[in-house]
Amino acid sequence: MSDITIREATLTDELTETLIALSRDWEAENSCHGYRANDRSDIEGNRVFLAHEGSRVIGYLFGKTSVSEKDSSIKPKGSVYFEIEELYVRPDCRSRGVGRALMAFAEAAVKGEAEYLMLSTATKNWRAILHFYIDEMGMEFWSARLFKKI
Secondary structure, eight states: OTTEEEEEEOOOHHHHHHHHHHHHHHHHHTOBTTOOOOOHHHHTTSEEEEEEETTEEEEEEEEEEEEOSSOOSSSOTTOEEEEEEEEEEOGGGTTSSHHHHHHHHHHHHHTTTOSEEEEOOOBSOHHHHHIIIIIITOOOOOOOOOOOOO
16 A cells, blocks of 8 residues: 555545546446435535545545434434545455545544544445444444345
């Protein structure tokens, strides 16, 4: 990963278009239940973290800080949390620690502002994603929403 740079980015029109293009690639992978490519409104208002290899964006994470409106089994009302909306790494750059680096960078960036990192996932490869988030990133499992088409 020595040639990969992780940074927080200011959202510009050019960056927004890059993120939209990457989300189109993600949608085309058909790896997540119900995932659709982003438009501007999905990205605006989020903090954006990027992984670069040279000048090429190879991954991103974006999300926003919120305050819990009610008590839950893991956090009391009024808790500040950073909700990760999306974490994506280009397929040819996976298994190189890019997602882990994006998560660690974002966590360090929001640590003084938020008490929790939160996210939901709809990936079809649930075993791999739970391994990543729980075993590699140290997150805790809170709930699951299951479905069966009948």
